[in-house]
Amino acid sequence: MEIKASDVKILREKTGAGMMDCRNALVKSEGDFAKAEKLLREEGISVAEKRIGRATNEGKIFSKIDGAKGVMLELDCETDFVARNQDFIDTGAKLVEMVFADKLREPNAAMQTLVTEIISKIKENIILKRFTVVEAGAGEILVNYIHSDKLGVIVKVRADKAEALADQRVRDFAFDVALHVAAFNPKYLDRSKIDAGFIKEQEEIFTKQAEGLNKPANVLQGIIKGKVNKYLADICLMDQGFVKDEKVKVAAAVAEISKLVGATVTVAEYLYYKVGE
DSSP: OOOOHHHHHHHHHHHOOOHHHHHHHHHHTTTOHHHHHHHHHHHHHHHHHHHTTSOOOEEEEEEEEETTEEEEEEEEESOHHHHTOHHHHHHHHHHHHHHHHHTOSSOOHHHHHHHHHHHHHHTSOEEEEEEEEEEOOTTEEEEEEEETTTEEEEEEEEESSHHHHTOHHHHHHHHHHHHHHHHHOOSBSSGGGSOHHHHHHHHHHHHHHHGGGOOOHHHHHHHHHHHHHHHHHHHBGGGSEETTEEEEEHHHHHHHHHHHHTSOEEEEEEEEEETTO
């Protein structure tokens, strides 16, 4: 039977499938739109299953904050070309909205169905790699930052006075902290968050390195302690030089903003996502 170009166009607009795929589905279904749609869905699922398992080294970070709730989500794909595809971007945004709407903490069947549909349309393996929900309590605000679509940060800042959280200087400071985390990727908020076993392991490493220095025991202990302190300062947010002025530690910058707004301001938590990590 003759398949009209207008029918192919209608089916394409409805399903998002390619022109030839739509034409072939209409031919097989003898012009029955419902059967054609079913065929396209079945073929799409088959295509998606074939692509599952292929390496996904590219992708995009999505983030949204709505009041006291924030979401960070990573959607991965095979190529950077697809990471910039509008359908891929729209899918990531829809997934974030699903997390908000359904109050999700882990992926559900509806999210996976959406991913399967975009795989069948784009014809490249796509993975919902992870997402995290961050919530702010009383006296807290959330700020996010996305860098080049490949890296995302959410920062939670706390203040002991409600009016301080409404102060633009505090919000600007929170954003600067997000910039800092994006730039320096601290492993810990402060030293209190580090496991004692990890610190002991570093002490053992630096002790081994110092064995050949031929120094008195008390001098060696001082060297080891200094190296451990330097290492911990490098990986703890509060000990790092602030991105706005690396001569000033983040802890000192927190103290300064607290003084400016007349409230105790603290960085309560942060979340760091990078594509592929």
